[in-house]
Amino acid sequence: MTIRLGLVGLGKIARDQHLPAIAATNGIELAAIASRNAGLPDLPHFHDIDALLASGTAIDAVSLCTPPQGRFEQARAALLAGKHLMLEKPPGMSVAEVEALGRLAEDRGLTIFTTWHSRAAAGVEPARALLSGKTIRSVRIEWKEDVRHWHPGQQWIWEPGGLGVFDPGINALSIVTRILPEAMHLTGATLEFPENRAAPIAAELAFSTDSGIPVAASFDFRQTGPQTWDIVVVTDEGTLKLSLGGSRLSVDGVERMAEEDREYRTLYGHFVSLVANGRSDFDLAPLVHVADAFLLGRRKVTDAFHD
């Protein structure tokens, strides 16, 4: 049975990633669009999810690609209408609201998938396998990109709930929480807020794993020139490096893996499998770490940011 999907939100991430991934994935097909601004040729189009659900258009599942602010009500409406649910990252604008969605999906026997697309990067599962059983000494994350290039005109990212530099940074946290053999918790943080913005533009974070391994992270939204999305794990048996957001993997400088990006195709394939098996994939750990960073982080005000 092919899953008939309603896609909600037709912005940059939907066009760049979701549409081609859905088209390339067996077992799922695009059946309707809900977007305030745009539709697609030959597809039913609605102003918002409520209109889509009220229309009687036959869909089995909803994929939400809207900004995190306001996504809760859309997600709740989808679940209450009996639709399986796939959430872009971050899965919501607060920990408690996503927990509420998890309870609702479970109560209704529906699939909920809190996607973390970077976990589907080619190097991540091989890195996880390589680190299993190793003695890890330290972890260093550097996640620095140019917000003007990657988030042109996306004002929501600077609003409360938009996460600022944690919008990319949470991708790094989603990888690290997947590849390390134990959980971690924040021990200290500094967040830099532009004087005219409600979300941070840079952050320095220090974590410790359950057994005390230090994990340091630097996030920055002001990186021009070459972009940096690196995670370096020092072990007793060599240094593992994930670069380009997890798509490249090397050990002691020798490349082990460099594949083309298939992240979103992997996500949709996984979603098809989850629905077929009546299961969910629900993990809030990256969002909990971000909430902890806001909770525990020392705030510094820095220069105004203008798009």
Add this chain to the structure above:
Amino acid sequence: MTIRLGLVGLGKIARDQHLPAIAATNGIELAAIASRNAGLPDLPHFHDIDALLASGTAIDAVSLCTPPQGRFEQARAALLAGKHLMLEKPPGMSVAEVEALGRLAEDRGLTIFTTWHSRAAAGVEPARALLSGKTIRSVRIEWKEDVRHWHPGQQWIWEPGGLGVFDPGINALSIVTRILPEAMHLTGATLEFPENRAAPIAAELAFSTDSGIPVAASFDFRQTGPQTWDIVVVTDEGTLKLSLGGSRLSVDGVERMAEEDREYRTLYGHFVSLVANGRSDFDLAPLVHVADAFLLGRRKVTDAFHD
């Protein structure tokens, strides 16, 4: 069997509440103190928990009354030494670190009790019973106190992890999350930070329960004169009011309950029962709501605060 307790941290809350409550509770007795600054007559005294644990002094459990910053390492040391654990509120300075303690206690078969003393206020369980099955229309929390009176010279409260006005405010959240028949999540918040402090002095919060009931909260640390710790729940069958931090309960203005404070005796009695039955009481919901408020809250800078 009487639990031999090591008390760690001998500050204001320990002296005001923990010592008399322990003395008044059957099944538990104070066996040692760990405190940088002070001891008690006729009791073994150590500089810190590591010295206490290394001393071989016979204790079965540890109660942590230190500030939340730094409590994780103390808690972890207690659990690794095989001691049951009771944590003052908030149970830690981040969500993830307390989750780590929960996992460790479970792995070791030890009791962990994340106390929320306001939940033990006399009116709370009667309020919970009264609200069960009622149609609730709205909830209003007002939690306003004079920080200079209640937290004299406690600089930790203004540091990252000290929570500022959420240190009392989390008490209100611990009550509301206990008395309401369903969970809630934050929908918006404003936090006021004094220009010279790292923690908020006031906050306005808006929550929604799973079914959409609005819950509003005002926290303020600048209240002189009469102090306010009120929760008002409007239902179809009357208005319930918890006041004085949960110790008084009235319905439509008629007093139902006004008992002397027994909060900490209730906590220690519960801890004795948990240990005897090999169980834990582990709930992070109030801390998750505070983390969400820092994550989602719009920050405003306000006048400097001086003790």
